[in-house]
Amino acid sequence: MPSGVYRLLMSIKKNWIIIFVVFLLLGLFSYHQYSAIPTKYVRTGARTVNLYTWNGDLWGEGIVTEDNPLWPKGERVSLPIYPMSISKEAEVGFSFNVSGNRVNLTFSRELRVLYYISYDKKRIVTETYSLSKNVSSGRGFEERLIVNISDISQRIKDLSSYLRLPRQESGIEVVGVVTYSGTVDGKNVAGNQTFKGSIELPFEGFYTILGDSQNRTITTTETHKTEVYTHSRKRVFYLLGLVLSGAVALTALGVGLGFRPDEGTLNRLELEAEASKFSKWISRGKLEDFTPVAKVRMSSLSDLVNAAIDMNARAIHDEEKGVYFVVHEGVFYYFKVGGEDRKKDEPSLQKDSGKP
Template identity: 25%
Template sequence: MNDQNVSDPEFKLRYYLDRYFTLVIAVLLVCLLISGWVTYVAYTDQQTETDEETLAVYDSTVDFQHSATAPEDNPLYAAGTELENQSVYFYRATPVVDGEFVYEYETTEPTDVEIETDLELVLRSTEEIDNDDEVLLEHWRQSETVGEETLQQEGSSGEHTIPFGVAIADLEHQLWTINEILRTPEQRPDDDLGSLPGDTEIAVVATTSVTTDLAGEEIEREEVNELVMDPQSGLVRVDERTETEPTEVIETSTDSVPPSVFSGIVIPLLALGSLVAVVGLAVVRSRGRVAPAPDRLRLYEEQRARKRFDDWISTGTMPEEHLQLPTTTVNSLADLVDAAIDTNSRVIEDEQLPVYHFVNGSTRYVYTPPTHLTTESSPTEGEVED
């Protein structure tokens, strides 16, 4: 009947924008608030990153070299037999352990270095009180200096060596004497040195102090390394306890991290776009340019109604005698369809007349849809959506 169509994109945009104008403005305002806040945070609460650059490094290597020589023939060794870097020495066959402490250093740049090492021979009794952290409790201690060495030079590497000698048999007897003094009368019949709290041991302790200048920064460090000897019934177990870590001169710089492309560009553009859209829509609506023209709107609603009630409408021609019946005019297609349903009738879309109608008894019910548009709002062809 009415093949004019108002479903061109511009009309649809204006139709839905007018229908949901409040919702659209609300969504745009929410986008504006959120994107504005994200933009504000991105540029006022900037993150920082810390960069570290190693300018210079001081590193050291330590080692205890040790050996024992049989002074005379014995069931184990011939006279003059030399044993080197053993984990166990039988001190009745080799009563003296000789050795040297070797300290080497290396830097990443030539510099003045002063290294001073003190070597002590220590008798002590220790007890481990924390298995996880290997914390030692020292019950008593005797010490004497057995060597010292100072190295002053300019360069990027160097070393110095300090010799030492340990008379194990004599020191084992000295340990026994100390324990005898410390024992109570009830303990003295027990000839076991371990009957007192802690473990007695002999240690060569090297304390090294380093002073140097790296990358314009004065460096002072102290290292303590030990060679521990545990006498046990004619033998001594040797354990080297050394640990060194490099000293680094590090330059730290903190730089601001610029916002990402998303938070620094995309989000601000979204905020700007939302603001422009809100202002633009408000201006356009105030000038009455959002809502479609009334006649186009009515025709569009009519076409939607026709499609919605398609199951209740048939196309055909009303007999001439029915056209002469008294008529009742209704205001909308929806009202006509409701009346047809109530009377168990079917609406006819007349192929000759621009009307929808049906007959019930002696009355013809008629609805006449809009058939023309104003020149200003001429329709275009397309498909009407539900």
């Protein structure tokens, strides 16, 4: 075990009760904060969603009223232009539909065909030729009218001949109006819409039908709740504090109850670390008996090694006797391992007949 670690354990042993209590309280505080911080909260917001979509059409078709080689009599045909010699009547229709969840609406509508004469873009005469009114419930409706184009054309001619207005204009309009109310997806809704088409008389004896098509999506605002996770960094911080505090407290408890330090072991570990640092200047050997001129006891191994380096010699380690020494010019320099008193520290050197 490194001497630094051993010394640290000795310090912990000396103050282990204080360390244990402090880090136990710190761990309890971290646990309380970790538990008290909410992991998520509910955020309320508003968003726009589609409630329903309506679409409406105003359209028309010619009715074959006269015998001809192209279409059977009574058939509805859709042409870019209709000759009155074959089709004196037309059928106009008005449809309106609502798509959405749980649609329950009441529709009040009218389909009107009118003709007019105007002067300088201001109408002088406006007459309703045909009108249909109805009320129904559900998701939509379809309304139809049959119009005698030849008859309307003749009425316009008669009025024009009677009025004799300069720069006069005339025309036929098809107007569909709907008003609805009720619920869609449990929400109260209401609205109205107007559709305008026309029947044109571009040439004598011919007519065209122009329709109208519209659609729209109606939106609504909904309140929604979203769970949002938060404070994740704070929770991680207190969790780490809890783990580290617990580890330190348990370590202090273990060292306090189980560690039995002594100075001798610490000195030995420090000496081993120091010897490892000076290993390239130390050799292993055995101390033989001889009579030195003088003996010098060094206070530390580093002092002995530094002296050996200055004397251009090597320090010798006698593991059996636990002594490091240098012999130079008959002087015995040594450092004894251990903390005994001075008399015991001195190695036993006996005289012999040989030279040192």
